[in-house]
Amino acid sequence: MLKKKILLGVTGSIAAYKTADLIRQLRQNDYFVQVIMTKSAKEFITPLTLQALSGNPVLENMWDPSEGNGMAHINLSRNTDLILIAPSSANFIAKLANGNADDLLSNLCLARKCPLLVAPAMNVEMYDNQATQRNINIIKKDGVLISGPESGEHACGDHGMGRFINFETLILDVEKSMVKNLFKGKNILISSGATFEKIDEARVITNLSSGLMGLNLAKAAYKFGAEVTVIKGKSNYNFPSCIKTIEADNHSQMQKIVNTKIVMSDIYISAAAISDYKPKPVYGKIKKKSKITIDLLKTEDILGTIGLKNKKTFLVGFAAESEDLEKNAKKKLVEKRLDMIVGNLIKESMGKTSSKVAIIDKSGEIKLQVGTKTNLSLMILEHIFKIYSKEKENELIN
Ligand SMILES: Cc1cc2nc3c(=O)[nH]c(=O)nc-3n(C[C@H](O)[C@H](O)[C@H](O)COP(=O)(O)O)c2cc1C
Known part of the structure; x- marks a missing residue:
């Protein structure tokens, strides 16, 4: 059977270091993983680490001339089963809510034909902020699927909602996003x-x-x-x-x-x-x-x-x-x-x-x-x- 393909977008959250393990677990669950990073994400974990774990070169540049038609911002999302943003920064959620497209990852999200699943991860105040809550509600209404976050201790020492969701739930949410919602509301x-x-x-x-x-x-x-x-x-x-x-x-x-x-x-x-x-x-x-x-x-x-x-x-x-x-x-x-x-x-x-x-x-x-x-x-x-x-x-x- 053909492997399901996931475009994994990694953004500038402190939880980005956890993506190394997430990629390993997604591959163990038989997914093909193509990583795309934002510029900020590279401050938290190196593309080389994610390349080694995913088995594919990490993409970031929208202006990469090696793409045949020069349209990486569209091509990549065409033959994919899911775009997963994990972890998603508050900034990236704001961009999704507004339809901004100023880098490869946000362009792919805007040009997608497949489901989009977002796993927010941020400090409790950033998460509770009205702007973030408003943006999450907007993207939910737009049909974007959300996984987490969960409550607990943050990297900065604060306690509360905003922690990157545990991977057992996240991987269930990945599977859920690709099957029919047979029991919705039941x-x-x-x-x-x-x-x-x-x-x-x-x-x-x-x-x-x-x-x-x-x-x-x-x-x-x-x-x-x-x-x-x-x-x-x-x-x-x-x-x-x-x-x-x-x-x-x-x-x-x-x-x-x-x-x-x-x-x-x-x-x-x-x-x-x-x-x-x-x-x-x-x-x-x-x-x-x-x-x-x-x-x-x-x-x-x-x-x-x-x-x-x-x-x-x-x-x-x-x-x-x-x-x-x-x-x-x-x-x-x-x-x-x-x-x-x-x-x-x-x-x-x-x-x-x-x-x-x-x-x-x-x-x-x-x-x-x-x-x-x-x-x-x-x-x-x-x-x-x-x-x-x-x-x-x-x-x-x-
Ligand atoms: C040390 C540090 C940790 C950060 N952690 C987070 C975080 O967990 N979640 C978040 O939304 N933003 C966090 N930020 C802020 C983002 O990195 C910042 O908003 C950035 O512009 C996001 O870029 P991107 O959305 O293009 O990846 C952090 C910034 C720094 C300096």
Whole structure:
């Protein structure tokens, strides 16, 4: 497959030194990176460093006669998938807001035919300044996409908004800028990871869910333009800052938070491995004996209970099965009154980075897919969009 091409504009922000690492990460994510620097950017990091890391000579000069038709300011943006300005100075945002074109980078932005993503990075006062805020609003209205900034400590010692966005979020925003905004304005709630149920003061019952599927579903939903909230059980993974997370360690916390959050959600994907049983509460720590008996109480099926009452939220379940994947998953879809279910075989999925899934919807259509959890999550979200849009269309007709 042809690599996606990014024109990476680097401007005169102190955060420009971080672009060296950004280029490395973009290339690891299989992007072709062509760097263009402003004159000020070269005061912060050398073109040679960025050339070495991107594998391409860095461009700056609009008057470079080596371009065949002498039109570097237009040619470069023609066969590119995205222009990314990272970091973007306040000055460069002001130029974009006014349509100024006095160097190669600002000319390329004005002459572009592709999306433009801007990652502001500046001191908190510069960022809060009315002029900067006004300029950011203007470029947003003009269709420019913005990534960050975030809050934290600045190079000058100040604290507040204006820090260059973390690269995990920035790279998600890069991917988002190149795919369809399927879930624009939609709230997607995802539960993810495992739960702990206390046996006594020190011991717990848990399961082997790693939370990786939930993480990838959340990233895929974010990429497709949704507002994503994750109710996060025990997981080995951290979520990027662009995804809201609420911690829930056990069944009863999960249930409480799901029931509160589902009211505001258009779609709920229940991907957490929530304990079906919990031990009877015991005071203190059980003393060591040759044998102990733990009484387990059945917990309420959170998704099943919601399915019986819910009419508004599109419900997607996950079914972890040891055998008869399609048959068992289909049974759960019907019993819990879900809109869709994703069945997976435990030994091929739990704690692994890839999986084999059966995506089943109410019409009975079954899609069998094998792949990494990253790719499967994208496919699952695309299928959710297909079925969800159909249901909404039918609601309008009826
Ligand atoms: C040490 C130093 C650090 C600077 N850091 C920033 C910054 O983080 N963000 C910003 O918007 N401007 C910063 N500036 C100011 C810009 O470099 C200045 O506005 C410049 O004209 C921007 O040029 P450009 O937009 O063409 O790259 C800094 C200036 C200096 C001297």
